[in-house]
Amino acid sequence: MAPVKLYVYDLSNGLARQLSRQLTGRQIDGIWHTSVVVFGKEIFYGQGISITPPGRSHHGQPLQVFDMGETSLDEDTFNEYLQEMRDHYTADKVSTSFIDRKIRSNARTEFNCNSFTDDCVGFLTGQNIPAFIKDLPSDFLSTPFGAALRPTIDSMFRRPSPGTPSASMPSPSAAANASPDPQLAASILQAVASQAQAAPPQANGYVQATNSLTGPLHMITNPTSFRAFLKSHRAAVAFFTSETCPPCRMIEPIFERLSEEKGLHDGRTGAGFAKIDIDVGMGRNLAEEWRIRATPTFMFFLDGKKVDEMKGADANELRTQVDLLLFQAYPPHPHTAISLPAVQALSLNAIIFAQAPVFDTVLAKQQSFIDDQTSWPSSIQTKDQVKDTLSGVVLPYLKARFPSPVPDKSTKNLSSATPAILIAWAQATAAMAWPCRSNRYSL
Template identity: 60%
Template sequence: MSHHGSPMEVVAMGETAIDEDTFEEYLNEMRDHYTADKYHLLEFNCNSFTNDCVGFLTGGSIPSHIKDLPTDFLSTPFGQSLRPTIDAMYRRPAPGAPAPTLPPPQLAQATQAAASASSNPQLAASILQAVAAQAMQTNGPAAPSQYNPLAAPLHIITNPASFQNFLKTHRAAIAFFTSQTCPPCRVIEPTFERLADEKGLKVDRDGAGFAKIDLGIGMGNQVAGEYGVRATPTFIFFLDGKKVEEVKGANAGELRTQVDLLLFQAYPPHPHAGLSTPTIRDLSLNPILFKQVPAFDTMVGKLSGFIDTASWPTSSTQTPAQVKQTLAGVVVPYLKSRFAQPPPAHPPSATPTLIQVWSLATSALAQALPIESLFPVVDIWRLYLLDPAIGDWLATSPPNSPVNLFVPKAIDALQTPSKASRNYILTVLRMLANAFTHTVSSQWLIRGAARESVTQVVVPSLLHDDPTVRTSAASLAFNLAATLQKPRVEALRAGKRWNVETEGEDVGDWEVEMVSAITEAIDRENENEEVVHRLTACLALLIRLSPGWSSNVQPLLEVLQTREILKGKLVQGEGWNGAGGVAKKEVRRLIEEVANKLCTNA
C-alpha cells in the first residue's frame, strides 16, 4: 500500500542480470535528466522514469495502457480542452493573468469518455480523475521559472533497450540525436516537437514515432554509437525497424520533407486518393428519398376495406376494430400534422406511445393481410421513417420494426415475382430507402443482420421486370453505398487510419457481393437511363476508397469485365431504341470516369 491506497493492478516486469552498483550508477547519470524544471504531469513524469528504468534493466517497457494513456487522453476533446489548464500548472503565468479553468460539471462525464479509450478503463479513469482534480485546483504545485513542455507523442530514450523497444512498436520512427551543449539542436528542437505533434500517432490515425536521444544522458551515447552518430543534431529515419535515411544539421525544410516521405512509404495512400475524378467527387452522399404524400383519408379507407375482408387470426393480440381505431385516431392525425401544407416549420415527432401503438397494430396487420393488401401499411411506414424519432427507434432493433415484419415477406415474394406482389415489393424498397434519412438508422442498416436482410431484397430487385421497381432498388443500393462511403471520405480528409480492420472483414465480403450484383444489373439495363445513372453512382461509391480495393475489388472488376460493360452503355445498342447509347451528358461523364479511372490497374 501507499498513501494512495491499495494498488489497482500489479504487473511483473521480468528479471534483470544487472547488479545494484551498475543500476545506482545509471540512476546517478539520470539525475541531470529527470529534474524538477522538466517535470510535466502528463508528458514527463514518474511513468517516464519507470519506463526508462525498466528498459535499462530488462529491455522491455511498462504496459502500453499506462505508457500511452497521456496520448490517448490528449487525443480526446476533453483532453485537448484540459491541456492548457494542466500546462498552466507547470508554467509561471504572466503577472495578473488568471489561471485557465474548465467548468467542473463537465469533469466526470468527460473524464469517463477519455478513460474509455484505454484497455483498462478503471485504472485510466482513476488516473485521469486525479489529473483533472489536480489541474482544476487554483493552487497547484510551485511552477518553475521556465517551462519547456515535451510534445505528447515524443519519446525520451536513455538506453539501447528502450530504443529497440521503441523501434519494435512503431512502423515509422524518427530518432533525434541531440546534446545539451549543441546550439543548432536548440534551434531545430521546436520544429521537431511540432512535427511530433502533427505527424505522431493519434487515435485512429497513422503516424510516426518520434524519439529524442541526448548523447550526454544515461546510455544515450551508446545508442548513438550503434548507428554511427558522432555529431548533433542528427536525425535517423526508420521503417519497420530498419534505417532508411539520415539527415544531419538543423535543416527544418529537409527534416519535414523526410518525415512526410517516411509516412508515405509506411502508409501509402489509397490508389484512388490522388486520382482526378471531379464527377465522382461531386456526387452527393445524401440519400435518395421517397417523400410523396398520398391522400391519407383515401389510403386509410382502402386499408380499412382490406381489414374488413381479411381472415383475422385468432392468435392476434389486437382485433380489427382496435387496429382501425389506431389508424383513425393515432396514425392519420400524426401524418396530417407532420405533412401539412404548407409544411410546418417544426414538424411534430412521434412519441414513444405513438410508436408503440402503431408497431403493435402493424404486427397484427402483417399477420392478417395477404401481401397484395399489405402495401398501404408499408407506405405509412415509408412516411414514418422520415421522422428522426422513428429512425432512432428503428436502430434499437425492436421486434415489431417494419424491417423485421416486412422484409422477410418481400424476400419470399421476390422468389416468385407476380403482379400481385409488385406493389408490395416496390413500397418495401422505398420504405427502406427512407430509413437512410438519419445517421443512426442508416448506420444500423449497413451492419449485421439488418444489412443482410436489406441485401436479400435489393439484389434480386435490381433485376426485376418492372422498371419502377428497378429504379427504387437502384436508389436503395445507392443509399447503402453512400452510407459506406461517408466515413471513408471523412477519414481521408482527416488523415485518419481507414483499412479493412476498421470496417471489418464482413463489410469487404458484402462489398464484393454488391459490386457483382451492380455490375450485372448495369449490364442488363438497356431501358432506363435513370437506373443506369444510379447504379453507376452506386458502383463508384462502393469501389472508390475501398480498403479491399487491391486484394478483392480490383481483381473482381477484371473478372466481371466491369469496365467493358460500362463502356458498352456509351455505344449503339438495340436496347436503347437505336440511339447511340446513354444520351444524358452527366450520365455519360460519370460512366466514362468510373470506367477509365476506377476500373483500371492504374
C-alpha cells in the same frame, strides 16, 4: 534475478472508457499513469524521480499489474542509473539562459511518467511497456477535445519545484466547454484532477511527484529502450540532441509539433518520435552505436531499419523527411488518384432535421421491430429490457428535450443527456443492431 512489474493506474477512474467516444470520437480506455516495481520499490517520474513502497503512492492501488520479466542487473547498478537520471531531470538543473523556454517545454517534450517507466523497463529487462499506454498522448491529442483540454491537464500534473512560483491552472470548466458535451467533459476532467491532486504519502521521506501525461515524445536514455521503441513502431523518427547544442534548441519546438501532428493517431497510422539526449544515462553508448558525430542528428526508420539520416537544424527538410517516411510506411490507396468529381462534391455535413418526429409513433415502430425478431442477443439485453429502456428512459428524455409545441428560444436551453441515459441508450442500440448484423452475415 529480480522480478520487474509494471503498475498501471487509470486517473479517470473508468470514465474515459465509458465516455471518451462521445467526447473525442475515439475509444480511449483510460488516462494512464504507470510506475515500475523492482527490488521492493515502486519508482515513477513526475517533478523528479520518486520512490515509494509498492502500492503506497498517492494513486493508491494499481488497476492492472503487468509482469515485465526479470532483470539480471543488481540493485546498485539500477540505483546508479536512477541517480544519473535524477541529476539531469530536476527543475533546478536548467540553464538560466533558456530557462523560460525550458519551463514551457518541460510539460511536453521532457519525460512524462509513461515514457520514463518504459525507459526503466527497457534498461532492466529489454522489454517495453504496452503500446496502448505509450502512444496514448498522440492518440488523445489528435482529437479536438484532447487539444482543448491539454493546457488544463498539463497544469494539473505539473507541480513546481520548491522555491518556484506555481503557475495558475486554466479553468477546467473553460476547457470542458470546448467539448461536444461540457457536462461529460467536466466529469472526466474532475476525476483526473482529483487523482492528480491527491495528497501523497509523506512518511519515510517520500515526496509527491507527478507530471504531465500529454507529452507525445518518447524520451530514451539507453540502447535497450531504443531497440524496443523501433520494434513497436513501423515508422520512427529519432532526434539525437544535447543540452549544450544551440541548434538543437532551435529545432526542438519544430520536432515537438511534428510529433503532435504526425504521431500515432487512433493507434493505426503515424510515426513514433523519440528524443535521445546523448549526455543523459547511456545516451553516449547509443550515440556511438549509431555513429552520431554531431547534434542535432535525425534518423528515420521503417520497420526497424534505418532508411535515411539528416544532420542540422533545417525545419523544412525535417518536415519533408517525415512526410516521405509516412508515405513509405502508409502509401495511399490507388483509388485516391481516381478523379471522382461527383463523389467529391457530396457534402459531408451532418443531416439535421429541423422538426422532431412524433416520438410515440417512433417508439411503437421500434417495439414492433423488436417483437418481430426471431433471434435476439439476450447476453446484451433482453427484449423486455430494451423496450423498458426506450419507454422509460429515452422517451421521457426526448419529450422533455423537444417539447411540442416548441416554445420560443427553446433551442438555447436544451438539457444535456446524463451519462446514465447515454449508457442505457448505447446498450439498447447495441442489442437492436445485433439482429440486423446477424441477418446480413447469414445472406
